[in-house]
Amino acid sequence: MADKTTYHGSCHCGAVRYEAKSEPIAEALSCNCSMCRRKGTLFAFIPASDFDLKSGEEALSDYQFNKRVIHHLFCKTCGVTSFGRGTMPDGTETIALNVRCIDEIDPTTIRINHVDGKNF
Template sequence: MTLHKGSCHCGKVVIEVEADLDQVIECNCSICSRKGYLLSFAPRAAMKVIQGEDNLTTYLFNTHNVRHRFCATCGCAPFGEGKAPNGQEMAVINIRCLETIDLADVKPVPFNGRDR
């Protein structure tokens, strides 16, 4: 596991997540495709909001299974929160917001969220 640091665009929200990011999900649902998210999942306990918890707001849509968290100032969404099918609390990390990631080294795996 590697510790990754990231933030929203304006830097008011800062996160850290301990995760292996050798593979990420590229979902085609309406929100992910429009925003260009590349997602990685980690146990919620492996992610910490280091700064800006009070500047986060939440967007819910469709089944409301994922709480899309974004900065109220710049609108950037570094992560979401939800539950895995087994009930485990999960963090959904937008790896485009992580400072330590070279996207050329990441293999996106397509996921058909549009038809769910």
């Protein structure tokens, strides 16, 4: 198992900032559901225990749709979704990092895996 890397992410205006620990992120998930398709979000998933929201809890707004199991969070000021919260089928709390909002990652350098979320 590789050492975990600390990543830093934020929304556009900087109101929402976080640190996340993860195996080195070399790939992300691109979903074609009605939400992700419109936003262009690229996700990497980590356990909630490896996520630390440094600032901006009060700046977040929550949007849920369909089965209402994913919290699509976005900054009330700039509208950017830097991460989301959810629960895996086994009950594990998870964080979906928007790789496009992580300072240390250039999304053009990682592998993108496509998922058919439209038909979930």
